[in-house]
Amino acid sequence: MNPSKPIAVWRQIPGGVWALGFVSLLMDISSEMIHSLLPLFMVGTLGASTLSVGLIEGAAEATALIVKVFSGVASDYLGKRKSLALIGYSLGALTKPLFAIAASSGMVLTARLLDRVGKGIRGAPRDALVADLAPAGIRGAAFGLRQSLDNIGAFLGPLLAVALMLWWDNDFRAVFWVAVIPGGLAVLMLLLGVKEPKHLVKARHGNPIRRANLRRLGKTYWRVVTIGAVFTLARFSEAFLVLRAQQGGIALALVPLVMVAMNIVYSATAYPFGKLSDRISPARLLSWGLLVLIGADLVLASSADWRATLAGVGLWGVHMGMTQGLLAKLVADTAPADLRGTGFGFFNLISGLAMLAASVLAGWLWDSHGAALTFVAGAIFSAAAWLMLRLDRRTRH
DSSP states (O other), X not given: OOXXXXXXXXXXXXXXXXXXHHXXXXXXXXXXXXXXXXXXXXXXXXXXXXXXXXXXXXXXXXXXHHHHHHHHHHHHHHTOHHHHHHHHHHXXXXXXXXXXXXXXXXXHHHHHXXXXXXXXXXXXXXXXXXXXXXXXXXXXXXXXXXXXXXXXXXXXXXXXXXXXXXXXXXXXXXXXXXXXXXXXXXXXXXXXXXXXXXXXXXOTTSSTTSHHHHHHHHHHHHHHHHHHHHHHHHSOOTHHHHHHHHHTTOOGGGTTHHHHHHHHHHHHHHHHHHHHHTTSOHHHHHHHHXXXXXXXXXXXXXXXXXXXXXXXXXXXXXXXXXXXXXXXXXXXXXXXXXXXXXXXHHHHHHHHHHHHXXXXXXXXXXXXXXXXXXXXXXXXXXXXXXXXXXHOHHHHO
């Protein structure tokens, strides 16, 4: 008698994780339909300055980073991850009409800050909920699946926005109103499609950010946080990929498609590499990811030609697919179950600050020494991170 065939990994992933993935997909479609057009809307329609755009974006991202820590802590303290995620997604959905009716930069700032508060509220509880729902043996595949679906939304949103802008003769406000629909569907799917696991308990030792609880996170967790920060320092903002594409002679209207290409590659690779992370040494996969990032930086530094740019952007997307789900899995594996929300909150905060520092440095290098040296510096940082990873025996194990 033939033994039964093993069940495919994707079939073993709980329905709640799939639902969270589609929630992310729908909200990303909604958000990216607006965010991909927002700078043009502010400058062209509202008459805002480029400096205003930069200040609004900076304030919005800083707000999201700060809120992530508190929402993660709250989800552990209350033992309610879905409720906080629902509040965060609902707030994000409710901000979408504000963009459509905005008559000034001040109103856009208000909408953007509220939107990022929503993102900050939902981020850490959602990731902790994925970890709570997914069995430990397929946790990497679960995180990879969620990120893959998230990034499908990240490239469908701009594509839909471009199509509607062409169809409606550049009517920004009409596109923003359409973005309300997938945002509302995301909230509905979270409400009906995700059940909080019964075994979820409140933090056993009171306030999750008490010194005793932070010590319970342990050296292994803080090592993962350090590795995540080092990886982020080696990889600055994807905005520089768009700037490089603009230098390569790609038509201005088509430049945003560079990010679409990156997110397609990221989406296609996140699940397979997430599944692989359940089977092989994390240090090995992280090392491979850094080598791919070094390759991406060197290709982007070598030429501004559109073919080199697309090749570099593709490698960048592979790097993201190899490493981001794995880092989330490592946070979930090393933080105590009752402190996972706190663990994701601190991880996101420190990685976000590292991204800010890396992007500021990259911007200075770009202005002072040019694009090529910026990407060469990224390759050097990546090589240093790779060497650190290879030489640190505790990290390898």
